[in-house]
Amino acid sequence: MSTLRVTAERLTIHPHDNADALELAQVGLYRAVVGKGQFRTGDWALYIPEGSVLPDDLIAELGLVGKLAGSGKNRVKAVRLRGELSQGIVCLPKAVDGIDLAEAHAQGRDFSAELGVTKWVPPVPVHMAGEVVPAPDLLPWIEIEDIKRYPAMFEPGEPVVATEKIHGSACLFSLIGDETFVSSKGFGAKRLALAHDPKNLYWRAVETYGVPDAARRVADLLGADRVGVFGEVFGRGVQDLAYGANATGDRVGYAVFDIALAGPDGAVRWLNPDELADVLAKVDLPGVPRLYEGPYTERVLIELASGRETVSGTSAHLREGLVVRPAKERHSPITGGRAIAKFVSPAYLTRKGGTEYE
Structure with a gap:
């Protein structure tokens, strides 16, 4: 949101x-x-x-x-x-x-x-909730602004990368030294983590896909003191769009959309899109589909935000939209944060029976 x-x-x-x-x-x-x-x-x-x-x-x-x-x-x-x-x-x-x-x-x-x-704060279903513990050094996720509110976010022709926006629930994983923390977007914003529970949706996703070990490899590869792995958990039982996955079964859907690093000085660095793709391949974590790479063209990206999803490989249902960012990570003077924006499909916005759990 x-x-x-x-x-x-x-x-x-x-x-x-x-x-x-x-x-x-x-x-x-x-x-x-x-x-x-x-x-x-x-x-x-x-x-x-x-x-x-x-x-x-x-x-x-x-x-x-x-x-x-x-x-x-x-x-x-x-x-x-x-x-x-x-x-x-x-x-x-x-x-x-x-x-x-x-x-x-x-x-x-x-x-x-x-x-x-x-x-509006979406309700939290029981299987996504749990006991929380303080995690002051946890790496939280950010709000992604809609391009319609900030149409000057990118310069025409600026090299950008667009990935598919998956309608699931953001799963935050932080590796801090030898400690691991799992959280949701909402809890993470409050610097709270979910106590370990194998029945919890986020913990199941993290353990199913081996995220803790992958994060340790990322820390070794890139020399980071703290690593934040941000993924989308999806499937039947998470939201109304399931992408052919079943979060209530043994194989919950999971795809990484961002990784952040922090060094001794505490400064946070987000990986560029190409860096992210390279690191995910090396540590064997799935990423979100990349749908476009090229010059920023508003009309092209607005059109690409609609259509059918590519996550399942079967075009199971409509696409939520895109997340667009520069090919080289940069600051946005317009929002005061990262230059990153979402393009949302009108069909997604007006679909019937939609859910928006966070």
Whole structure:
């Protein structure tokens, strides 16, 4: 999931080809359906992204009672309205009356706390949960931002690599000296690890694929004090997309999408895509499929994000999307972190019966 921020954005308005009373307000590469005449190109408004949970008073003010997702009808989710994909909410709540939104945008102001908007946290199924222990030196995973929110993340023509985004659950493994730690994305962000339990999904994946021994080899190969191996656990019993794997059986699906290293100074280095592929081959760990390598071309990558998955080898179901990163790891001045972004398939966003466990 992306970082939650409710921000002031300048709008570009487009016609809705299938509805006379509706238009499309564009923010970055996102488009949200709005009432016709509600906004004009150049207007400023707040953008509330997908994955937001709204308080009841704001839902009522925006006229969205009973229209949002989740059991509480309070979660913002991508939907199709009269054939057009609508992602997020564009609005002008009373709370911003008298506020210069252009100035708020320039300041990078986040309105989420003022509006009572919080980030949706997926439920944790029993087989993914467990007893937790402190792990202050654990290497956590990061939030990957959506390219639609930050369309200037990459330069046109910049060499990039795109890998398939697997709809599973992120499994974090850290080797710290002789100690090993296993965690989920959510627990890892809190510097917590899961106590060893052979029935736990993440521990089963790590032990089935020999990740501890592989991480020790990585440490020896690259001279690291700490090694973080980040993989996706997937299959039936994890999410609604299973890729032909069965996480409730003997062979849970697992694929590594990143490796991080830390030396004596504590600085963290992420492997470049080619380094990652080379290391995974040497330590015999499976990686996520690489679908594209070449110059950054927004149109090509947006198209490639859709289609059928390649993980199973049988095109079992739709593709979630892509994760795109530079061929050479670099910092992004736009996000203040790694230059890495996701391209998500519209069909994935609007599929029926989807699950989003973390």
